[in-house]
Amino acid sequence: MTQSHVQSDQMKTIKVVEGGALEWQTVSRPIPSIDQVCIRVVAAGVNRADILQRKGMYPPPKGCPDIMGLEVSGYVEAVGEGVDDWQLGQEVCALLPAGGYAEYAIAHHRSVMPVPEGVSLQEAALLPEAVLTVWANVFDIAVLHPGETLFVQGGASGIGTTAIQMAKAMGANVYVTAGSDEKCKACIELGADGAFNYKTSDFEEELKAVGGADVILDMVGGDYLPKHINALNFGGRLVHIAAQGGLKGEVNILKVMMKQLSITGSTLRGRNDIAKMHLANMAVEIVWPWVASGQVRPVVDSRFAMQEAEKAHDRMTSGEHIGKIMLTL
Amino acid sequence: MTQSHVQSDQMKTIKVVEGGALEWQTVSRPIPSIDQVCIRVVAAGVNRADILQRKGMYPPPKGCPDIMGLEVSGYVEAVGEGVDDWQLGQEVCALLPAGGYAEYAIAHHRSVMPVPEGVSLQEAALLPEAVLTVWANVFDIAVLHPGETLFVQGGASGIGTTAIQMAKAMGANVYVTAGSDEKCKACIELGADGAFNYKTSDFEEELKAVGGADVILDMVGGDYLPKHINALNFGGRLVHIAAQGGLKGEVNILKVMMKQLSITGSTLRGRNDIAKMHLANMAVEIVWPWVASGQVRPVVDSRFAMQEAEKAHDRMTSGEHIGKIMLTL
Numbered sequence: 001m002t003q004s005h006v007q008s009d010q011m012k013t014i015k016v017v018e019g020g021a022l023e024w025q026t027v028s029r030p031i032p033s034i035d036q037v038c039i040r041v042v043a044a045g046v047n048r049a050d051i052l053q054r055k056g057m058y059p060p061p062k063g064c065p066d067i068m069g070l071e072v073s074g075y076v077e078a079v080g081e082g083v084d085d086w087q088l089g090q091e092v093c094a095l096l097p098a099g100g101y102a103e104y105a106i107a108h109h110r111s112v113m114p115v116p117e118g119v120s121l122q123e124a125a126l127l128p129e130a131v132l133t134v135w136a137n138v139f140d141i142a143v144l145h146p147g148e149t150l151f152v153q154g155g156a157s158g159i160g161t162t163a164i165q166m167a168k169a170m171g172a173n174v175y176v177t178a179g180s181d182e183k184c185k186a187c188i189e190l191g192a193d194g195a196f197n198y199k200t201s202d203f204e205e206e207l208k209a210v211g212g213a214d215v216i217l218d219m220v221g222g223d224y225l226p227k228h229i230n231a232l233n234f235g236g237r238l239v240h241i242a243a244q245g246g247l248k249g250e251v252n253i254l255k256v257m258m259k260q261l262s263i264t265g266s267t268l269r270g271r272n273d274i275a276k277m278h279l280a281n282m283a284v285e286i287v288w289p290w291v292a293s294g295q296v297r298p299v300v301d302s303r304f305a306m307q308e309a310e311k312a313h314d315r316m317t318s319g320e321h322i323g324k325i326m327l328t329l
Numbered sequence: 330m331t332q333s334h335v336q337s338d339q340m341k342t343i344k345v346v347e348g349g350a351l352e353w354q355t356v357s358r359p360i361p362s363i364d365q366v367c368i369r370v371v372a373a374g375v376n377r378a379d380i381l382q383r384k385g386m387y388p389p390p391k392g393c394p395d396i397m398g399l400e401v402s403g404y405v406e407a408v409g410e411g412v413d414d415w416q417l418g419q420e421v422c423a424l425l426p427a428g429g430y431a432e433y434a435i436a437h438h439r440s441v442m443p444v445p446e447g448v449s450l451q452e453a454a455l456l457p458e459a460v461l462t463v464w465a466n467v468f469d470i471a472v473l474h475p476g477e478t479l480f481v482q483g484g485a486s487g488i489g490t491t492a493i494q495m496a497k498a499m500g501a502n503v504y505v506t507a508g509s510d511e512k513c514k515a516c517i518e519l520g521a522d523g524a525f526n527y528k529t530s531d532f533e534e535e536l537k538a539v540g541g542a543d544v545i546l547d548m549v550g551g552d553y554l555p556k557h558i559n560a561l562n563f564g565g566r567l568v569h570i571a572a573q574g575g576l577k578g579e580v581n582i583l584k585v586m587m588k589q590l591s592i593t594g595s596t597l598r599g600r601n602d603i604a605k606m607h608l609a610n611m612a613v614e615i616v617w618p619w620v621a622s623g624q625v626r627p628v629v630d631s632r633f634a635m636q637e638a639e640k641a642h643d644r645m646t647s648g649e650h651i652g653k654i655m656l657t658l
Contacts, residue, residue, distance in 0.1 A: 141589075221582040243582040251580050253550040253572040257594035260470075265586035 032080035060098035069100020110277035146171030222246020240265030299323025361409035389427035398429020439606035475500030551575020569594030628652025
């Protein structure tokens with residue numbers, strides 16, 4: 001291991017204690033193994049998966065620390081054996097399997113990315129999870145084409161705001177739902193061609209009225225599944241990245257056959273390092289230039305000191321946020 | 330129109346009469362329009378879709394005759410304007426949108442195929458629907474790879490016997506279900522690596538015991554859908570071509586996400602002429618050599634004179650057939 005300077009072998013991190021409360025505790029500082037990079041964290045993104053992990057419903061993969069946090073930005077602090085693509089002190093952001101809510105976090109060296117031009121080091125923490133999720137699902141799995149129509153459930157979420165901008169940057173039409181007129185307005189300002197307030201309108205009808213969808217990015221599932229099947233055009237692709245509205249949904253198989261639909265989904269965390277490397281490469285090659293040109297930017301809802309992670313989670317569960325919530329150190 | 334010789338402008342065909350009975354009636358002989366070929370039929374394949382059409386549940390596409398029959402073989406009798414790829418008198422087989430249960434049938438010239446080496450002109454009538462369906466769904470949509478495992482519901486059906494042979498010819502492992510030990514034996518003889526009698530065993534458990542499936546070709550749907558999701562490996566593809574067991578099925582969205590599954594389906598009849606041309610090209614280029622080498626052969630369950638189409642339908646609805654049922658003229 002190569003390390004920038006000798007320091008304490010301890011660090012502070014957010015731990016989930018009995019009853020689900022969060023505490024700022026002292027733990028051992030992680031040491032990068034082969035192919036790993038240790039990042040001194042300056043900011044971390046908050047994701048809904050963190051809240052599931054806090055509740056014990058989304059445990060980290062084997063071998064990963066029992067610490068929340070899927071994305072960070074900061075400085076390369078140390079590198080493990082075999083890592084020659086990152087220099088000590090370099091400003092980076094990274095996708096993590098876990099461990100972002102801490103002063104130091106370990107990433108696979110292929111999941112580390114340079115900070116794109118056009119954003120601050122802090123803001124870069126808000127890119128990895130959303131950009132790689134949208135790439136993996138909308139671009140890789142659903143193969144959205146320029147001129148096609150993407151429909152996103154939850155356009156004002158971190159994923160939603162990112163999906164709107166990335167899909168517009170590649171030349172697609174984008175329609176979204178959001179839970180308030182204010183959020184709908186924010187989505188339109190980000191480039192969405194239309195935004196439907198799901199509390200006051202029927203998205204299936206609204207979507208049909210604008211010509212239906214070719215690709216749907218969904219985080220709701222449950223009762224929305226039959227409505228999505230109805231709103232998809234011939235050859236349409238429905239991609240699930242969460243199922244906040246219910247794990248089970250009903251499929252009309254005849255409609256799937258007649259319209260040649262594809263119902264799919266994926267998780268980011270469960271992918272292996274090679275798959276994540278591919279996504280990080282696509283982000284750096286295709287999306288970072290969009291960030292540099294201003295076509296894609298992280299939408300910062302709010303910032304909290306990492307010690308106040310509980311407040312950040314309250315903000316997310318309130319559902320009032322637009323874009324991403326940041327933890328800072 | 331170019332025609333081989335002057336004849337009556339009438340022909341005999343099977344018509345569905347009041348109450349669903351079948352009658353051998355005289356109707357006008359069809360005249361090929363632009364891009365169409367008229368075939369003097371010597372044999373037609375019977376498909377389950379014919380029985381649905383007979384019941385009024387699967388009407389022919391607009392502009393097509395209200396006559397059953399999706400595949401025939403015979404001689405080119407006449408060609409419409411713009412057709413220069415077929416000669417009068419040539420032996421051919423063809424995929425049809427409708428109209429095969431007749432002395433003369435109209436096909437788009439790009440859905441006409443030469444008779445492959447290794448089969449009789451009659452037998453060639455049994456290839457188009459099954460070969461193109463398997464290509465469209467297992468090879469094109471589900472992208473079955475050599476070394477992967479295909480699972481087919483109904484291995485002894487016309488589609489099933491064809492899928493077994495085509496998948497083995499391209500180097501995949503194949504497991505199937507069938508409704509009797511005799512049918513299971515027939516599937517093994519065709520090359521299946523295993524066949525499960527669905528009346529005496531649980532296909533989900535049987536399939537898991539042999540390592541799960543990468544691709545499932547299903548004609549059942551309904552309650553099988555959750556079992557198929559359970560039996561699919563990571564990255565698995567489930568393709569529906571019918572839903573004889575129920576149009577609606579339940580999907581566990583979390584399992585779809587965790588295993589990155591794809592649930593799809595298609596119909597052959599609804600495809601446009603370009604899509605069918607592609608399938609016919611693949612059949613001629615890839616599958617016809619397999620027929621010539623004996624790797625793929627039409628499994629002939631039984632032959633009936635076309636006038637006795639009702640008996641052929643009884644044979645199909647009995648569920649006792651293995652392979653394809655032929656109507657002859």
